[in-house]
Amino acid sequence: MEKVMNINSTLNDVLVKLFRNVNAIEERAMRTEEYKDVTTNDMHVIEAIGMEGARNMTSVARSLEVTTGTLTIAINSLVKKGYVDRVRSEEDRRVVLISLSEKGRRAYLHHRRFHERMIESVVEELTEEEQRILAKALAKLYHFFRVT
Amino acid sequence: MEKVMNINSTLNDVLVKLFRNVNAIEERAMRTEEYKDVTTNDMHVIEAIGMEGARNMTSVARSLEVTTGTLTIAINSLVKKGYVDRVRSEEDRRVVLISLSEKGRRAYLHHRRFHERMIESVVEELTEEEQRILAKALAKLYHFFRVT
DNA sequence: AAAAATTAATTTGACTATCAAACTATATTT
DNA sequence: AAATATAGTTTGATAGTCAAATTAATTTTT
Numbered sequence: 001m002e003k004v005m006n007i008n009s010t011l012n013d014v015l016v017k018l019f020r021n022v023n024a025i026e027e028r029a030m031r032t033e034e035y036k037d038v039t040t041n042d043m044h045v046i047e048a049i050g051m052e053g054a055r056n057m058t059s060v061a062r063s064l065e066v067t068t069g070t071l072t073i074a075i076n077s078l079v080k081k082g083y084v085d086r087v088r089s090e091e092d093r094r095v096v097l098i099s100l101s102e103k104g105r106r107a108y109l110h111h112r113r114f115h116e117r118m119i120e121s122v123v124e125e126l127t128e129e130e131q132r133i134l135a136k137a138l139a140k141l142y143h144f145f146r147v148t
Numbered sequence: 149m150e151k152v153m154n155i156n157s158t159l160n161d162v163l164v165k166l167f168r169n170v171n172a173i174e175e176r177a178m179r180t181e182e183y184k185d186v187t188t189n190d191m192h193v194i195e196a197i198g199m200e201g202a203r204n205m206t207s208v209a210r211s212l213e214v215t216t217g218t219l220t221i222a223i224n225s226l227v228k229k230g231y232v233d234r235v236r237s238e239e240d241r242r243v244v245l246i247s248l249s250e251k252g253r254r255a256y257l258h259h260r261r262f263h264e265r266m267i268e269s270v271v272e273e274l275t276e277e278e279q280r281i282l283a284k285a286l287a288k289l290y291h292f293f294r295v296t
Numbered sequence: 297a298a299a300a301a302t303t304a305a306t307t308t309g310a311c312t313a314t315c316a317a318a319c320t321a322t323a324t325t326t
Numbered sequence: 327a328a329a330t331a332t333a334g335t336t337t338g339a340t341a342g343t344c345a346a347a348t349t350a351a352t353t354t355t356t
Contacts, residue, residue, distance in 0.1 A: 014286040025293045041313070057334060070314055072335055077312085094322045094333040119160050121292040122285050130281045131159075137282040138162040141270045189342070205305060218343055220306055225341085242304040242351045 029114050035107050037081050045074050046083060046100060046108050054097035056089070083107055163289075177262050183255050185229050193222050194231060194248060194256050202245035204237070231255055 027040045038046070048063045049055060061071040075098055078084040083104035089095035100108060123131055175188045186194070196211045197203060209219040223246055226232040231252035237243035248256060271279055 014283070014290050039312080058332090066313090067315060068334060069316080069336075073313075076335095092323070092333085096334060115160055115164065118289070118292055119163070122159065122289045124288075126281070126285065130285075133278045133281050134285045135158045135162070137270060137274055137278060138159065140273075141266075142162050187341080206303090214342090215344060216305060217307075217345080221342075224306095240304085240352070244305060 026114075030111060032110070035110060038083070038107055041074065042078055042081075042083070043107070043111055045071070045078060046104055047111065049084065049098055049100055049104070051100065051105060051108060054087075054099040056095045056097055060098065078104070174262075178259060180258075183258060186231070186255055189222065190226055190229075190231070191255070191259055193219070193226060194252055195259065197232065197246055197248055197252070199248065199253060199256060202235075202247040204243045204245055208246065226252070 026043070030038060030040070030043055044064065045060070048060050057068050057071055057075070061068045064071065066074075075084055075086060079086050083101055084098055085101050085104075086096060086098050089097050122134075126134065174191070178186060178188070178191055192212060193208070196208050205216050205219055205223070209216045212219065223232055223234060227234050231249055232246055233249050233252075234244060234246050237245050270282075274282065
């Protein structure tokens with residue numbers, strides 16, 4: 001009998017380790033010279049704002065599932081660090097529009113490339129069929145989390 | 149150009165969502181009646197202490213990749229909530245030994261069952277072949293993180 | 297054996313993230 | 327015009343985090 005790793009144990013181990021460490025890991029990967037002042041949280045905000053142009057506070061806060069008060073604090077810091085531009089809407093003076101600055105867009109793309117490399121490393125050497133199966137399995141995992 | 153859902157985008161989406169939400173999700177699942185005072189962070193500490201008996205602060209802090217100062221604060225709270233016992237070592241009076249109380253062990257097992265259910269739900273309805281591919285992909289992902 | 301160095305843990309001071317609730321300013325409805 | 331609703335910020339509280347200072351105990355050096 002060869003050394004058999006129980007499939008569930010392997011999955012559980014890997015999932016637990018990934019989930020436990022994913023923030024630290026991503027932060028380590030992101031914190032290069034250029035972006036050493038960007039926390040994981042900052043990166044999530046940058047990603048939520050996105051490249052599609054200005055968004056208001058409420059909609060970004062909703063995307064991130066935080067209160068607008070929390071987002072205000074995060075944006076204060078990102079504006080100070082130069083990743084985000086904040087302007088008051090002319091059409092409705094209550095509204096604050098936030099968008100990525102040039103530096104913010106560079107950070108966004110840097111992060112996206114990191115994700116692309118990550119996916120590439122997972123997918124390389126998997127056939128099309130295997131990739132399809134993997135996506136299905138991950139979708140189920142996500143579904144489990146959403147409904148639990 | 150027709151709208152094609154690229155396999156890599158699907159994988160990326162699912163992974164990002166999983167990672168982004170995993171803490172909130174786990175917390176939601178853990179916070180039952182009995183364990184409503186246990187934060188995700190508390191749970192990680194409980195898991196790191198484990199069921200194998202007493203460990204000292206430094207080794208648990210190292211497992212969690214936090215400073216001992218940070219761990220001291222977490223343990224203060226867990227002792228107060230009754231999940232952890234803390235005693236000074238008789239052999240070396242500098243050393244503090246922490247271990248799970250009865251309540252702590254119940255929380256540990258509750259959490260472990262959550263993970264088992266999670267894995268079960270992912271694995272059920274996947275064929276042997278599909279399970280093998282998922283495990284392989286996740287192992288690669290883990291490897292990617294370890295070396296990145 | 298006394299002094300110096302090391303080790304284990306805690307404490308302190310500072311910072312970030314978070315929420316709920318109070319508040320301010322503006323827009324909409326009555 | 328007054329009342330209500332909406333968008334965002336501020337405030338006050340809590341948790342988690344680190345680096346550096348501190349305390350107490352052990353080990354090493356002289």
